[in-house]
Amino acid sequence: MAVLEIKKIPEKVLRSRAEEIKSINGEIASLAQDMLETMYDAPGIGLAAPQVGKPIRLIVFDIWHPEDEPNPHVLINPVITAKEGLDVMEEGCLSVPGVRAEVKRSYRVEVKGYDLNxxxxxxxxxxxxxxxxxxxxxxxxxxxxxxxxSRVKRELIKKRLRRMR
Ligand SMILES: [Zn+2]
Incomplete structure (x- = not known):
């Protein structure tokens, strides 16, 4: 197991469409383990393969609290099959350091994918x-x-990111 380097904007891999995983093999399993370790180390509650430089459709997540036992999840080729409701919550991203903003998303989703088996x-x-x-x-x-x-907020954040760089 290893903690991987988390790619940050403006790395190109964060902006490309990731490929479907055709065969769920040992390489995928060990990448998933490394991604979980990287996520807990950050710490974060979710991580997608492009964030560690791998343009493939693999995500890991665990909405853990420090006092809880870890409950790691791995999802391969995930697809949102239904969504419902609206919700606004503040978000951040390990690949966009120093920025948090309220984002509108669906409140409820159904997601299909595959596990490592x-x-x-x-x-x-x-x-x-x-x-x-x-x-x-x-x-x-x-x-x-x-x-x-919104466009206005995005422009403000872009300016701030440029200054940070
Ligand atoms: Zn993110």
Whole structure:
């Protein structure tokens, strides 16, 4: 296991559409383990493969609290199959350091994907978990949370990011 380097904007890999995973093999399993370790180390509650430089459709997440036992999840080729409601919550991203902003997303989602045993998984999530899933699946399409802000807010953040760089 290893803690991987987290790619930050403006790295190109964060802006590309990630490839479907065709075979769930040992390489994928060990990448998932490394991604979980990287996520807990950061610390974060979700991580998508493009964030560690791998343009493939793999996400890990755990909406943990420091006092809880870890409850790690791995999802391969995840797809949102239903969404419902609206919710606004503040978000940040390990790949966009120093920025937090309120983002509008669906309150409830159904997500289908596969686990490391090639078993199909259907997740029904709401609230924070639904948000994490939408945020991470966005990463697989090269979309960052700052893209989902109003134009005015996005411009402000862009200016701030340019100054930080
Ligand atoms: Zn992110």
């Amino acid at each position: 090639e078993k199909e998984v259907v997740l029904e999530a709401e609230g924070l978990l639904a948000r994490v899933l939408q945020h991470e699946i966005d990463h697989l399409d090269g979309v960052l949370f700052i893209d989902r802000l």
